[in-house]
Amino acid sequence: MPSAIHITDIEAAINHWRARAPSPDGVALAPELVALAEVYGRMVFMRADEVGEEQLAPLARAAWLVWYETTPDTPCIAICSTSQGDAWCKGCGRSFAEVQHWLEMSPADKRAVWRRITREGKALRFTRYAERAL
Secondary structure (H helix, E strand, C coil), X not given: CCCEEXXXXXXHHHHHHHHHCCCCCCCCCCHHHHXXXXXXXXXXXXXXXXXXHHHCCHHHHHHHHHHHCCCCCCCCCCCCCHHHXXXXXXXXXXXXXXXXXXXXXXXXXXXXXXXXXXXXXXXXXXXXXXXXXX
């Protein structure tokens, strides 16, 4: 199944590029912003929460990946209960399979995991050991 990028990640990438390449005259936009805005506008019009990675134009995907590189790579906080046999890590909230295959996952798949564990907010990275997650 192709990976999908959530609209909130497109918004975050747009805001990243707005700060990185502000409009010189209040009207003109950087090409990366235009490419991401086209994706965002299409998603809003279609009332879509996600867009397939393969649906992004090359410039939009490249701009999204530049933003992605500014995000934390892994939710790990070095309290891994999957190594003790748990199906779900109490430290980061990922499944055993997600922990095992993290390095092989696409950026969009990693962001989907991040969205899920953040939404759930049950892992120790969000509660007792939140300071480790900084």
